Amino acid sequence: MTQSEAAPDAASDSTVDAAYEAKLRADYDGQSREDVLRDYREMLRIRRFEEAAARAYTRGKISGFLHLYIGQEAIAIATQQAMEPGDRVVSTYRTHGFAIALGSDPKACAAELFGKAAGLVGGVGGSMHFFDKERGLWGGYAIVGNHIPVAAGHAFASQYTGDGRVTLCFMGDGAVGIGPVHEGMTMAGIMKLPIVFVVENNQYSMGTPLKRTLPVEDITARAAGYGFASDRFHVTSVQETRRRLGEAVERARKEGRPTLLELITYRFRGHSMSDPAKYRQKEEVERWRLNDPLERTLMALKTIYQVPEQELDAIDETIVAEMDAAYDFADKAPAPAPEARFENVMAEGPYYGDSATTRPAGVE
Template structure:
């Protein structure tokens, strides 16, 4: 399905304007879902508002109604040709049977998202206890993006992230032990205690790093994609960054080069609406980041980042295009962080009401709705939560018990040794 939205506001309206093939700015394609906004603005929201703590929120009966569930398969349909009506979309959504077939997949997503949520809560606690230092940027609220993206990638694909990197690293397969130990500054950490929160690395999972300078990782992603094109290795690169990064030169230069050379890279903007404390309307001349893509010869698409199924479906489509020589895409994930920019930010620049409203679309709650539609019981989820709790607590214990970062590692990790 191809839907086009003129503006952010239009995009949020249930009946989206559809149009023909123009890729002009202001008409970014919306990918991933037919899961009507209409339904998520219905009773579900109300019910969730009563239980804003998403980690423990159980979906209400209303939320579990099949019609509330998203059917998020990325369907490629001919552009402009008889777009499905709202009714048709509705019909395509909420099929218990369809989601039932994706039961295991959904459980996997839930498991990982819940692990990220609990990991981040524990890291906040470790910070408050003085066991974790430096900056700490939490992924709470954005879990569906990292998990949905990872689900659309092959093991050998490359991934870059900004400093808000814990969640994506875990989604990509890093162990909670290695992640927590890094935060604790231990030798067993994923970067041996040299990187810290902002610089997670996991070569085995092709997670090529968390980067602390806004936008600095974006040209690197063009570089790994250049290598993939150069060697025809069939890999794609995904590069994540925030909405603030789309104002810095690295973003523009990297997209310009990637568009020019048709590199197999997906640029994913996690638009959480705030560039630290400044709302996007005060930092960006356009309402949709996706509109910045066409200027660099690539399509810009918009995806609802709170729904892991929509993220997966959207990414699957653009990853396939990149892998088959169709070049790069700029994807804008509409998402939201529930905490401040970093742990030290009380986020006074937004209202409680706004946060409350957005928590109604907590990725975990949305996922629970899908799970309910797929016939998964609360008991099953409770058992998973218990398992994950053990994993996260074990990670904390592992981090506590690990050896401190080593002087000899620090001294030897400046220059790579000459190959023998």
């Protein structure tokens, strides 16, 4: 279907005002219909995956902690587009979005949430420890900030071996006060490592707003102290985010100079499933919703690209079916075998404990 064939009433039911539409048109200037549809589809896959996770959690299929990426999807999609094969993403416990964006199988992701053997890490990690090395997802860390030195170590290895890879290290705004962030950044700065640090500032450190956690509101003000380049912006579209992330990635690759980016974003759900987010007003959430990159992309598709409702609905239905199938797979998948608990503790093979006094019965 071409743009001219789009349904004439595609935008007629929207409520956008002229200023919003003008900004929208500026943001999407020069982007092809196919590219915008791709970005929309990829973001929607993450959102539908996350919504299905929330439903499964409510039904008691998922336990433990579950932190959703709803509202932040554009960052993961832009990251995937800004990377080259072999580059590494190191992230936090809010990491499903990166897995889906980087091409991890939603079945394996859902199975991980369900604690099943077919999960991304065999069901031993759960929501907080997604790792998919083959696709460039290097974690999956859940002690706030403790992955920053590790990510710097990956970048150090790139420098040591000359492999030409860039490491992209993500953290939340709540992480920037904790020690390892400072130490890891100090090391990255002094060693001039090929790394990009990205703060996904989603406005809340769990339930505590920025003004109560940040002595200086602009997190990138810290970049100067580490000798980093910096950039700071609101995430409203995939392509703007990709472009600016891409600059930082190239700077890391070509100049070996780290960048600290602060991406201002918003999570529409609570910190985790147990958080009803009572610390914020409905009006605040609605205001941010106008800037939700997924909503904006949808609006662009309707108003600028005149994509008919039926086509958009069909995309959504396909994605919902994909995610439903993934969660159905996870539900039916077998739990890990009892022997699985002995695996991957030590490099030598199954590990049963160090003493004859504490090993399971029947094990020598």
